[in-house]
Every structure is written in C-alpha cells, then in structure tokens.
Amino acid sequence: MLNFSGRELKPHSPHVLETEGVAKPLLSVRNLEVEFRTSRGLVRAVRDVNFDVAPGEIIALVGESGSGKSVSALSVMGLLPKANSEARGSITFDGRNLLSLNEHEMRTIRGRQISMIFQEPMTSLNPVLTIGLQIIEPLQTHLGLTTAQAEARAIELMSLVGIPDPESRLNSYPHQFSGGMRQRVMIAIGLACNPKLIIADEPTTALDVTIQAQILELMRDLTRKLGISLIIITHNLGIVARYADRVFVMYAGRLVEEGNITRIFETPRHPYTMGLLLSVPRLDQGARSRLNAIEGLPPDPSKEIAGCPFADRCPFRIEICSQPPQLEFTDVGTRSACFRSDEIAEGKLKWRSPQGGGEVVSLPKAKTALVELQQLSKSYWVKKGGIFGRIGEVRAVADLDLQIQAGETLGLVGESGCGKTTVGRLLLAIDKPTRGSIRFDGQDIYQLNKADFARYRHDVQVIFQDPYSSLNPRMTVAQMVEEPMIAHRTERSREARQDRVRSLLDQVGLRPEIAERYPHQLSGGQRQRVGIARALALNPRFIVCDEAVSALDVSIQGQVINLLIDLQKQFDLTYLFIAHDLAVVRHISTRVAVMYLGRLMELASRDELYENPLHPYTRLLLDAAPVPDPELERQRPVRVAPGEIPSPLNPPQGCVFSTRCPLASAECKAQVPQPREVRPGHYVACIKV
Incomplete structure (x- = not known):
C-alpha cells in the first residue's frame, strides 16, 4: 500500500499511539472546554481537547484561524479574559492543575516555568x-x-x-x-528563567525565510540542549515537517487528527488534514497546477454543531457524518476523528477540489514588455545617531534594470529591507525615483501629462498585504468596490456601477449578500477577495500584489492563489508578485527576480531559478525554505546565511552580499557586480559565476 506521498507504507501497530518510551507528560490537557460570552451569544472556542506534551518534546498545533489553537495556549498560560470567558476540564502541569490556581499562584508559574513567545514582537x-x-x-x-x-x-x-x-x-x-x-x-x-515549557504562537509569521530558519534552528537546538518542551502554533506546514515530533490538527475548536509527524504527513486519515496538505504550494514541485483548496468557511462557533464539524466542506461526507465522530486510532498508529478513515487508508477516497484542483495550468507565453525599469534608484535621507545626528543616505533601490512582459507574473523575493516594497511603491507612483525611469507601455510615467497619468492610475492597481488595514472600516463592501468607478468615472449611472459590483463579487467568489457587510464582518479570505475585486473594478492591465497571501491561513491562501491564476487567464492580467514565501512564488510566477539590499542578484524563469540557482544568496534562500515533507526535511541540512542584513545606512563596499557570502573574496569586496546573462534569460550579479 502506498502512503499520501506515494511512498511504500511500512507496517505499523494500529493499537499504540507513537509515544512509546516517552517519559511522564510535563503537560497534560484533558477535556478542555473554553467558552466566551459575547453579544452574539455563547461562543464555544475549544471543545473537549486532549493532548500531552513530554519533557523535551516539540509538538505543533495546526489549523485555520478560529480553530482554537491560540485559545488553547492562552488557557495553559492563564491569560484568558476573566470578564467573559470560562475554561473547564483540567490542565495539569508538573503535577498541578493550572485551572484550579488563583492569579497570584499563576504568576509564580507564568514566565518562570511556562513562557510564551507571541506572534508579533513589535x-x-x-x-x-x-x-x-x-x-x-x-x-x-x-x-x-x-x-x-x-x-x-x-x-x-x-x-x-x-x-x-x-x-x-x-x-x-x-x-x-x-x-x-x-x-x-x-x-x-x-x-x-529556564522554563520547562515554551509556547510559541506563530513565532515566524512575519519573518523572512532566512531569519525564520535561524530562529527555529536556534529554538530547536535550545530545546534539545536544555530539555525544554516546545509547543509551536503555526499554519506553515513546512515548519511543522522540519521541526515537530508530533502534530495536532484542530478544526472548529476540536482535535480532528493527531500523531507522529511522519505518519500524519505521509498517511493522513482525516479529510481536513488531506485538504491542508494539498492546499500548500510546494517548493520541490515545478508544475503550475491549481491547488486542491478547501472551499467554504469553518462553522460559526456561536452555533451548536450536531455532527462532524467538517461535514459541510468535506468531499467525502455521507449520512453517518450527521453524527459526531470520535478521535480513534487508525491503522498507522495516529488518531483521527473521521468515520471514513479506513476507506481513506485503502485509497478509495481521493481529495478533489470542486474548483478543479490538481489541473495543470499553462504558463503565459512571452509577449512584449509592458513595464520597463531602467537604472531605477530610490534613496531616502535619514538622520544617523538620533535627532541631532548627521544626515545619512539609505539606498532602498540601486540601479535596477527589469522588464515585466505583458500577461506574465514576475515574482520578486528577498529579505525584509531588500527593496521589494519600494519597487512596488515606485511602480504605483506613490514615490518618485531618485534616478532612472519607469516605462509603462513604452511611455515614461513621470513624463506623462495629467490626462495620460490619470489613465496610468486607471491601468495599474494594487492588492495589499493586510486587507483589514487597507479597507475602509466605515464603508460597506459595495461602496469600496464602487469607489474607484466613481473616482475615474468609468460607469456613469448608479445602476451600471451596482451591476458591475455584483459581477465583480461573483468573479472573486463572494456571495451577493456580502455587498452590504463591513470589513469587520468578513473573514480574512473574504477581505482579501474584496481587495482583489476593488483592484479589478477598473479593468486594469497591471496589478502589484504586495504580500497578497502571506497573512492568510493555508486553506484560504490556496483559494486566493487559484483565484489570481484564474483571473490572470480570464482578463490577460500582468502581475508583480512580491512575497517572501518561496513556494508560493514558484507556484504562481512565470519568472522570478531576487533582490538583496536594493540590488538585483538573480533573474530567471521560474523553473530555471529554482532548479539551477547560481547566485550564493539565491541558494541560501532556497536551502532555508522548509518543505512540507518530514522525510525530506530530516535528510537535508538546513543552511542559513550568517549574520544580519547590513544596515542600509552603511552598506558594504563592492558586492552588497559579500559580508554574508560563503564564497566572498577580496575582489568581491572591491567590485560591484552587475547582472549579466550567463544563460539564455538567466541573469546573475556575481563575479564568481
């Protein structure tokens, strides 16, 4: 029998969960229930959750937003709001039930024996x-x-x-x-304080792939060296595959699958776990295909769920799914809350997205250049050493030459501070370049007259990283999507604009009733779809996607990626796709450009760059990126770039990567390499190549 990855499945006892030989649990959670009293009524955020954590063990909690991961962690820390929440069950830590302790007793444990690393350090x-x-x-x-x-x-x-x-x-x-x-x-x-347990809630969500690898390698080494237990809460399945010993999959406040990390990834026995794994773009897969995204939304936690909570979104649901399933052992020693886990094990059930996931999507053919960046540079002047310090120059973008072909998706990657977002802002004419030019359809955008510049604003739109902060909280969805049409006078009558709004919402997969809602009444995926609808309102030719999917859950991310690919094909759109998730960039891009400290390091077609990276920086980026495959991750070494990115106020002489490059020589530190074509369409800025 083959497993989920297509490898031969090894025999395994179906009666014992893979924790043999593990010491007495440091943390034991039993029958945990958490409820919140809200204006909408009683919200059951966590329902009958049970799990153990052994000393020195790394476990991962995964699932969509609202699945109960963070609430479970806050229950362990005793940080739930006292005014409107209640936790029941037991949380036994080092022999003491934390739910029975008062606030003073919890303060002696919190920070001393149990510590928490929160998602956003700022x-x-x-x-x-x-x-x-x-x-x-x-x-x-x-x-x-x-x-x-x-x-x-x-x-x-x-x-x-x-x-x-x-x-x-x-x-x-x-x-x-x-x-x-x-x-x-x-x-x-x-x-x-040398704690016994650390809870890390999305510790690397906002970090670049190299910094992410440095942080997680450090945390793993410290847990092994000091015997600390670690709970990682994340939606990055590559991180789970690389670092966790066991994984717990949560959905709608419940545990739906749990077990040894290798077994869960290779032989998932719950449809939700299968859907999560298939929703993730993979760095080691080259074909651009539709992702098997999980359609729909999780159930409302304020409403009682009679049967399986995943039934409404499950392609395998049958009549018995109207009853609540129990978490039971499977044939591979994991536990799954699914009535059809045996059929999944026998290969009788294959995940198929209703939107046609798995279908290979052809790359757009090369056309003429729509956007041309020539010697583009942008500098900012800041004070060095406080308000009384001298003025210093920050070169955010330096001498960038780049072309974006009509109908293609150019992926732009690199660490924070490399100039990716600055390039996007320059293309949107939010900032003006210090030097160089931007040509759109053959015309320099900064030499356009007022009427032509208004047309440029019409043709170029943006999808922002955080839809919640980029949408007006005081406007309904319909008003926000309609606003660009009013500003540019593309639709004269109100009836025509309303028809256009309804059409756009349908194109991005939103129901008509969404039009009258406000941003706070939408999920993250719905808000991002509204942002896409707004960007499409003027029938643009070019869209800047600035980290457009980085803040989304795995399943919602898959839906949005599929949507962007479909819209590009339907409307012949051109994208600049700025991201730090290299797997997403490989999945959606035609060509990929790599930047470092304001300069272009490498540019090539998608498959050429990922399969034959030539610049040392590109290789380090790809080596640092995790793949959602535990067996593969255990075999390959993790290489991370040493040190931090140099200050842009004081960049290195010569090659800007020379201070962190394993191949750097004295020549590299004296000469600024220019991108040169070493293979057809493959440009590299390195004197060693």
Missing part, C-alpha cells in the same frame, strides 16, 4: 523600555537576581540567541531592532 515588547530592562525584569521578579547579576544574565541570553554585541544593545529600544532581532529578544525573554 506589539509584545514595550516600546518605551530598553531591551535590557525587558529581559532583566523577569530575572529580578522570578529569580530575585541583583541588577548586576540580571544584566550579566541578560548579556548571556542575548549572546545565546545570536544578537551581536549584546553589551551595547542592552540600551537599545525595540524600534532599533529588525523583525528577526526583535523575535530573538522575545526568545531571550522566554528563556530567561
């Missing part, structure tokens, strides 16, 4: 306190260290998590650190 760190004070505070509170002892321990912790020059950085503030460095500070705070 909002979790106090902006008015120095980094040093924030690391020192738990040391003095829980361990009673003197100021000198606490400072010495803080310096030791900062060195441990890879922060250079820790003595001088103690007095820095959070805004003076990069995203990766702030996350390292959060890890240092989490490790400060």
Whole structure:
C-alpha cells in the first residue's frame, strides 16, 4: 500500500499511539472546554481537547484561524479574559492543575516555568523600555537576581540567541531592532528563567525565510540542549515537517487528527488534514497546477454543531457524518476523528477540489514588455545617531534594470529591507525615483501629462498585504468596490456601477449578500477577495500584489492563489508578485527576480531559478525554505546565511552580499557586480559565476 506521498507504507501497530518510551507528560490537557460570552451569544472556542506534551518534546498545533489553537495556549498560560470567558476540564502541569490556581499562584508559574513567545514582537515588547530592562525584569521578579547579576544574565541570553554585541544593545529600544532581532529578544525573554515549557504562537509569521530558519534552528537546538518542551502554533506546514515530533490538527475548536509527524504527513486519515496538505504550494514541485483548496468557511462557533464539524466542506461526507465522530486510532498508529478513515487508508477516497484542483495550468507565453525599469534608484535621507545626528543616505533601490512582459507574473523575493516594497511603491507612483525611469507601455510615467497619468492610475492597481488595514472600516463592501468607478468615472449611472459590483463579487467568489457587510464582518479570505475585486473594478492591465497571501491561513491562501491564476487567464492580467514565501512564488510566477539590499542578484524563469540557482544568496534562500515533507526535511541540512542584513545606512563596499557570502573574496569586496546573462534569460550579479 502506498502512503499520501506515494511512498511504500511500512507496517505499523494500529493499537499504540507513537509515544512509546516517552517519559511522564510535563503537560497534560484533558477535556478542555473554553467558552466566551459575547453579544452574539455563547461562543464555544475549544471543545473537549486532549493532548500531552513530554519533557523535551516539540509538538505543533495546526489549523485555520478560529480553530482554537491560540485559545488553547492562552488557557495553559492563564491569560484568558476573566470578564467573559470560562475554561473547564483540567490542565495539569508538573503535577498541578493550572485551572484550579488563583492569579497570584499563576504568576509564580507564568514566565518562570511556562513562557510564551507571541506572534508579533513589535506589539509584545514595550516600546518605551530598553531591551535590557525587558529581559532583566523577569530575572529580578522570578529569580530575585541583583541588577548586576540580571544584566550579566541578560548579556548571556542575548549572546545565546545570536544578537551581536549584546553589551551595547542592552540600551537599545525595540524600534532599533529588525523583525528577526526583535523575535530573538522575545526568545531571550522566554528563556530567561529556564522554563520547562515554551509556547510559541506563530513565532515566524512575519519573518523572512532566512531569519525564520535561524530562529527555529536556534529554538530547536535550545530545546534539545536544555530539555525544554516546545509547543509551536503555526499554519506553515513546512515548519511543522522540519521541526515537530508530533502534530495536532484542530478544526472548529476540536482535535480532528493527531500523531507522529511522519505518519500524519505521509498517511493522513482525516479529510481536513488531506485538504491542508494539498492546499500548500510546494517548493520541490515545478508544475503550475491549481491547488486542491478547501472551499467554504469553518462553522460559526456561536452555533451548536450536531455532527462532524467538517461535514459541510468535506468531499467525502455521507449520512453517518450527521453524527459526531470520535478521535480513534487508525491503522498507522495516529488518531483521527473521521468515520471514513479506513476507506481513506485503502485509497478509495481521493481529495478533489470542486474548483478543479490538481489541473495543470499553462504558463503565459512571452509577449512584449509592458513595464520597463531602467537604472531605477530610490534613496531616502535619514538622520544617523538620533535627532541631532548627521544626515545619512539609505539606498532602498540601486540601479535596477527589469522588464515585466505583458500577461506574465514576475515574482520578486528577498529579505525584509531588500527593496521589494519600494519597487512596488515606485511602480504605483506613490514615490518618485531618485534616478532612472519607469516605462509603462513604452511611455515614461513621470513624463506623462495629467490626462495620460490619470489613465496610468486607471491601468495599474494594487492588492495589499493586510486587507483589514487597507479597507475602509466605515464603508460597506459595495461602496469600496464602487469607489474607484466613481473616482475615474468609468460607469456613469448608479445602476451600471451596482451591476458591475455584483459581477465583480461573483468573479472573486463572494456571495451577493456580502455587498452590504463591513470589513469587520468578513473573514480574512473574504477581505482579501474584496481587495482583489476593488483592484479589478477598473479593468486594469497591471496589478502589484504586495504580500497578497502571506497573512492568510493555508486553506484560504490556496483559494486566493487559484483565484489570481484564474483571473490572470480570464482578463490577460500582468502581475508583480512580491512575497517572501518561496513556494508560493514558484507556484504562481512565470519568472522570478531576487533582490538583496536594493540590488538585483538573480533573474530567471521560474523553473530555471529554482532548479539551477547560481547566485550564493539565491541558494541560501532556497536551502532555508522548509518543505512540507518530514522525510525530506530530516535528510537535508538546513543552511542559513550568517549574520544580519547590513544596515542600509552603511552598506558594504563592492558586492552588497559579500559580508554574508560563503564564497566572498577580496575582489568581491572591491567590485560591484552587475547582472549579466550567463544563460539564455538567466541573469546573475556575481563575479564568481
């Protein structure tokens, strides 16, 4: 029998969950129920959840937003709002039931024995306190260290998590650190009191692939070295495959599948797990095909669910699914809450998306250049060393030459600070370049008269990363989609505009009743679809997608990616797709450009760049990106670029990557390499290639 990955399935006892030889659990959650009292009534966020965590073990909680992952973690930490929530069941940590403890008793455990790394360090760190004070505070509170002892321990912790020059950085503030460095500070705070358990809630969501790899490699090494247990909450299945020992899949507040990481990925026995795995673009797969996205939305947690909570979205549902399934052992030693797990095991049931997932989509053929960037440069002038410091130049984009063909998708990747978003802003004419030109359909956009520039604004639109902050909270969906038509006077009558709004909402897969709702009444995927509908309202020719799917759950992300591919084919659209998820970029792009510190490092067709990367930086990016395949991840070494990106105020001489490049020589540090064509259509800016 073959498994989910097409490999031969090895025999396994169906009677024992794969925890043989594991010590007594450090954390044991039993029959956990969490309810919130809201204006909509009682919301059951977590329903009868059970799991254990052994000492030194790494487990992962996965599932869509609203599945109960973070609420379960906050229950363990005792951080649920007291005014409107109630947790029942038992959470036994090191022999004590945490739900029976009062707030004072919890404070002696929280931070000392159990710590939490939150999703967004910029909002979790106090902006008015120095980094040093924030690391020192738990040391003095829980361990009673003197100021000198606490400072010495803080310096030791900062060195441990890879922060250079820790003595001088103690007095820095959070805004003076990069995203990766702030996350390292959060890890240092989490490790400060030598806890027994760390809960990491989406610890790398906002991080680039290289920083993500550095952070997670560090956390894994520390858990192994110090015997710390780790719970990772994430929707990145590549991270789960690379680092977790066991995985727990949650849906609608319930556990629907659990078990050993290899078994769950190779032989999933629940349709929801199958759907999640098939919704993920894979870095190691080249064919551009439709993803088997999970259509629809999770059930409303304020309403009672009589049967299987996944039944309305499941392609395998039958009459018995109207009854609630139990979490039971499968033939591979995992546990699944599905009546048809045996049929799945026998290969009788294959996941097929109602939207035709798995179908190969042909790449658009090369046409004439629609967008041409020539020697494009953008500099910002900032003060160095505080408000009284001297003026310094930040070169966000430097001498960029790039063409985007009509009808193609150009993927633009690189670490934060490399200039990706600045390129997008320049193309949208939000900023003006310091030097160089942008030509659209043969015309320099900054030489256009008022009427032609208005037409350019009409033809070029944007899909933002965060739809919630980019949509007006005081306008309905219909008003937001209609607004560009009013501004550009494309539809004269109100009736024509309303017809156009209904048509656009239908094209992006939204029901007509959505038109009268406000952004806060929509899910993340629905808000992103509204952003896409708004971008399409003027029938544009070119769309800048700035991290358009990075904030979405795996299943919603798959839906939006399929939608973007369909719309491109239907309307002959051209995309600039800015992202840090290399698997998504490979799936959707025609060609891919790699940037580093404002400069172009490599440019090639999608398959050529991913299969034959030539620049050392591109290789490091691809090596750092995880693949949702535990067997493959266990075999390949993880290589990460050493150090941090240099300050753009003081970039390296010569090649900007020379300070982190494993191949750098004295020549690299003296000469700025220019992109040159080393193969047909394959450009590399490296003197070693």
